[in-house]
Amino acid sequence: MRRLIAFPCAGDTLIGAIDDAAATTGLLIVSGGNEVRAGAHRGMAMLAANIAAAGFPVLRYDRRGVGDSAGENRGFRYAQDDLAAAVATFRAEVPGVDRIVGFGNCDAASTLALFGRDAGIDRVLLANPWVIEDDDDLPPAAAIRARYAERLRSRSAWSRLLRGEIDLRKTVRGLAKLSRTKPHPSNRLATRVIRAIADWDDDATVILASGDATAIAYRDVARGLPATTIDTDSHSFARSNDKEALRAEVVNALRR
Template sequence: MMKNSQETPVNFKCGEAQLQGILHQVEHAKQGVIMVVGGPQTRVGSHRMFVQIARHLTRQGLSVLRFDYRGAGDSEGEIQSFEHTVADISAAVTFFKTQYPKTNIALWGLCDAASAIALFLKTEQVTSINHVVLLNPWVKQPATEAQAYLTHYYWHRLRDISFWKKLITGKLNIFRSAQGIAQQKALANQQQEDSFVDGMLAGLQQYTGQSHLILAEQDLTAQEFCQLRQHNAQWKTLTFSSEITIAGANHTFASPRWKQQVAEQTFNAIISS
């Protein structure tokens, strides 16, 4: 399906701040996508990732909204940490519904934007959302971060020939490395206090729509999320409507091939159910 679309600058209110965005309009679209921004980024995304994926989706007949949080990019207000961007997402959902009152909405987010979406799922506006697409969700905590380093970083170092060359030639401080591993083990065994991760779990557990997970194989953030699901009893019970890992991909899916895979997987997930 190839449809013509129009990219229109838009603005809408979040509290007293005016948020700026781009609406990729498709006439008679039955499904819309709101792209939520993560990290210190704007609606363009790293290496224009958000722009390119939005254009791919609109060519397939989906309307897409990209927007800047308060204090980011062209939007007014004070910059917010991702735990406090639920109001921004809510404002975007409200605006989108005024433009397409009969269109279903999917929320799409990378890294801490995926985390913010999970927190948003606890709000009353969740009834407007029929899909969420989460890429490399951010769940960084001392224990899960340490476990990810132990399982992936240190294990890969042991299989790296350069590690052994440094060890044999005396260029590697083995005592410092051993101390680092011991510290990571201690952190991995720590009990976690309540955090935003608990809020994410609560949102995902009560969400009745379709949830989709896209992970990058070569990304510690994604690996930390996998560690959480493997080792936390409550997260173990959480299931997603679809899950995929993109081989070789880094955190922001930097290559054209990886971005194309993300775009295709996003579209397939949203229209398949």
């Protein structure tokens, strides 16, 4: 059964949804970017329903200033109070829960890595953690390098270039970005997130979409930290096979 809830956070009111189930381990889903709790194409809502059907209760919520929740949206770097309020509410609303696994994609994964332990989360599943400081509209440099390497090996890419089907202006901008970007740039956010993930030790599982630009940028700075890879270029694991692979990873974590 799914039910809506409201709970306080630093003087504002957050809105969430609980999918009830009987297990004593629960899943807390944190939304990435400025997405509402339903997720891209309702992906998180469907994941919650599937996980509850497997026997585990699930809480999703909108952080301050997003979706149905009140307050100012200050971004993932300032979502610590929201996360702590959601954890406390989960335990109060589902008193049988004695262990919480947090799941987030993109900057929600970074929120969990940085603040999850202090919020009272026992284990985290971090999909495509956000470690990018750039504020332009281009992919991260690591993803540009990977894409160009792929194109240089591709006959079809050369044919598309000759037919004028590749945006040369964007290509030139990408090459310019590579020329001014070191292979491993000084990146305070990446340093913080990587250190935080390492501190979780065996209580963190990183899940990467193999062809996703955010995941490629993470791998570029992760320095050998272990990760599970799902063979897709969909950042939100939108395809049916992606969804099933992600669900299996989440269920495995909940059953440990």
